[in-house]
Amino acid sequence: xxxxxxxxxxxxxxxxxxxxxxxxxxxxxxxxxxxxxxxxxxxxxxxxxxxxxxxxxxxxxxxxxxxxxxxxxxxxxxxxxxxxxxxxxxxxxxxxxxxxxxxxxxxxxxxxxxxxxxxxxxxxxxxxxxxxxxxxxxxxxxxxxxxxxxxxxxxxxxxxxxxxxxxxxxxxxxxxxxxxxxxxxxxxxxxxxxxxxxxxxxxxxxxxxxxxxxxxxx
Numbered sequence: 001x002x003x004x005x006x007x008x009x010x011x012x013x014x015x016x017x018x019x020x021x022x023x024x025x026x027x028x029x030x031x032x033x034x035x036x037x038x039x040x041x042x043x044x045x046x047x048x049x050x051x052x053x054x055x056x057x058x059x060x061x062x063x064x065x066x067x068x069x070x071x072x073x074x075x076x077x078x079x080x081x082x083x084x085x086x087x088x089x090x091x092x093x094x095x096x097x098x099x100x101x102x103x104x105x106x107x108x109x110x111x112x113x114x115x116x117x118x119x120x121x122x123x124x125x126x127x128x129x130x131x132x133x134x135x136x137x138x139x140x141x142x143x144x145x146x147x148x149x150x151x152x153x154x155x156x157x158x159x160x161x162x163x164x165x166x167x168x169x170x171x172x173x174x175x176x177x178x179x180x181x182x183x184x185x186x187x188x189x190x191x192x193x194x195x196x197x198x199x200x201x202x203x204x205x206x207x208x209x210x211x212x213x214x215x216x217x218x
Contacts, residue, residue, distance in 0.1 A: 021153070022160040025126030029119055029161070033168040036115035039108045040175045046105070047182050049073065052189040060193070064200050081197060090201055094194045101190070105183050109176065116172040123165020130158030 019026055051073040063070045063078055070078055081093040134154030137147055 018160055021156045022164060023126055023129065023157040025122050025129065025161045026164065029122045029164050029168055032115050032119045032122060036112055036168070036172050037175070039112050040179060043105060043108050043179050043183070047186055050186060052186055061196060064197055087198060087201060090198060094190070098190060102187060109180060109183060112172065112176045116169050116176060119168040119172065120165040123162045126161025127158040130154045130156070130161065133157065
């Protein structure tokens with residue numbers, strides 16, 4: 001146990017040293033990473049709470065006709081869109097659902113893309129400032145250990161910020177791709193649900209109109 005604590009303490013000290021050596025570009029990279037992964041986690045849990053992958057299609061197809069068995073987010077969605085008594089009202093209800101449900105996810109995923117692109121750019125900015133510090137040390141130094149120390153510091157800053165930016169961006173790319181695929185699945189689910197609900201309402205209206213005509217001719 002003591003060995004693990006010592007190893008953890010040593011890693012922490014090393015991480016702090018690396019952070020300090022990275023220069024002023026490290027805090028923007030850290031804030032970018034925090035925002036990116038916070039948005040990703042929010043989108044992940046928000047999509048999970050929609051419940052579209054936890055309810056089998058046979059179940060929600062039955063819920064379209066049987067209101068009494070509706071539960072969860074899908075049941076609430078069917079209650080909202082199923083209140084229309086015409087195809088136009090149902091289409092408008094689904095339009096409202098897409099406007100309210102899809103736009104926030106698109107906004108958050110777009111912000112994730114911006115953060116993914118910004119992280120390596122901050123790293124590149126740190127690379128430039130580190131190399132400028134290196135060249136300045138070479139130009140103004142008189143040689144010796146002090147000059148070599150300044151040169152090493154500038155090179156370290158240049159490499160650390162570049163590496164940190166890439167370390168932040170690479171997992172973000174895969175995370176955003178996974179969320180985008182799940183989001184596409186949710187949009188496909190809404191489109192499929194609209195089609196099934198519209199067909200069901202059309203059949204009900206057709207049966208009702210046919211029954212009315214039959215009663216009128218009887």
